[in-house]
Amino acid sequence: QSFAARGYFVPLKTFSISFDEKSFDEAKYFNQVASLLKTDHYIANFGVDDAIELFPSIVKKMDEPFADPSLLPTYKLSSLASKHVKVVLSGDGGDELFAGYPTYSAHIFANLLKNVPPVFYNPLIKFLQKTPVSYNNYPFTEKLITFLSGLQLSSVNRHFLWMSIDKSKQHISNFNFDKSEWLNLLSAQMSKLHYTWQIKLQLLDFFTYLTDDLLVKVDRASMYNSLEVRVPFLDPNIVNFAFSADKNHFNLFKTKIMLRKLLKDKLPQAIVKRGKKGFGIPISAWIQKPMKELVEDYLKNPDLHDYFDKKTISDSFNKHIEKKVNYGRRLWMLTMFSAWLKNWK
Numbered sequence: 001q002s003f004a005a006r007g008y009f010v011p012l013k014t015f016s017i018s019f020d021e022k023s024f025d026e027a028k029y030f031n032q033v034a035s036l037l038k039t040d041h042y043i044a045n046f047g048v049d050d051a052i053e054l055f056p057s058i059v060k061k062m063d064e065p066f067a068d069p070s071l072l073p074t075y076k077l078s079s080l081a082s083k084h085v086k087v088v089l090s091g092d093g094g095d096e097l098f099a100g101y102p103t104y105s106a107h108i109f110a111n112l113l114k115n116v117p118p119v120f121y122n123p124l125i126k127f128l129q130k131t132p133v134s135y136n137n138y139p140f141t142e143k144l145i146t147f148l149s150g151l152q153l154s155s156v157n158r159h160f161l162w163m164s165i166d167k168s169k170q171h172i173s174n175f176n177f178d179k180s181e182w183l184n185l186l187s188a189q190m191s192k193l194h195y196t197w198q199i200k201l202q203l204l205d206f207f208t209y210l211t212d213d214l215l216v217k218v219d220r221a222s223m224y225n226s227l228e229v230r231v232p233f234l235d236p237n238i239v240n241f242a243f244s245a246d247k248n249h250f251n252l253f254k255t256k257i258m259l260r261k262l263l264k265d266k267l268p269q270a271i272v273k274r275g276k277k278g279f280g281i282p283i284s285a286w287i288q289k290p291m292k293e294l295v296e297d298y299l300k301n302p303d304l305h306d307y308f309d310k311k312t313i314s315d316s317f318n319k320h321i322e323k324k325v326n327y328g329r330r331l332w333m334l335t336m337f338s339a340w341l342k343n344w345k
Helices: 027-037 048-061 071-082 094-098 102-113 122-129 140-149 155-163 179-190 197-223 236-243 257-263 283-288 292-299 310-321 328-344
Strands: 013-018 040-045 087-089 228-230
Touching (some): 013 071, 027 040, 048 283, 048 328, 094 257, 122 140, 140 155, 197 228
16 A cells, blocks of 8 residues: 555545656556556646647746746646645655665765776767667666766766766857865865765755755745645655765665665556666757757857857757757757746846
């Protein structure tokens, strides 16, 4: 029985988003869980037509630029839920508190290889960069390039590279902001904390990715639809417990060890043992074709060029359309910033 459903005498209502693109869709799994727990399950499909339709209304409501494209399906999911309930529960925080991201395990592997001279793997990076570009969800080649690019960095710098929207080291801003100086300062402050390096990485995500992206996204998307979202994982008692646990929440081969152990007899093994899959959308593929004109229009906004280099933007767009480099996340970030400028400048 679902923990959330205990004490209820009617089926728990659950809500999910599906995608036509196979590498992004999780319908097979959430349908299996909904069936097992006998929930009253509601599903909405999210496609490129939804993205194009929702984009203008969402950017008009945003009082600050927000680069995470999953805001769009989260908005539709909130709209769906608001038709049936007034308050929902979200699982946000679980990955930060109990180490659900594969980047945590990757750090262990990277620490084992950090003394390998770059001369041994730089040729591999260059070779992989010339292979055909994939717009699937987290393609292996892209993950391998990102992993190898972070081997010589400190754990903090490496983590920010791996978790960044734009993983390129190319400088596209018109301002001389020294990111490395800021990261070195952060790394120095992190070294003063009396935690294991594993917990420090989780704290980084807790105070950055969770606070400034995930919670903002869910709050905006839900409030725009008059829906309230409660986050049980962020109960202070759970937060204190997670960050003071005697054992690490991940190792070289497993993430979310404690939560998986808790649910191993309550969910199918195929689901308990599944790796992390983010709530992403096929934005890279959509920019190349159906959303090409929308994105191109915002990238030509003269106000945008006051902040980001015009030539770099143009080159990034052309290379993406020609499928030479996957700049989908970068282009979406610039599109959202441009749209915000048009509405608020």
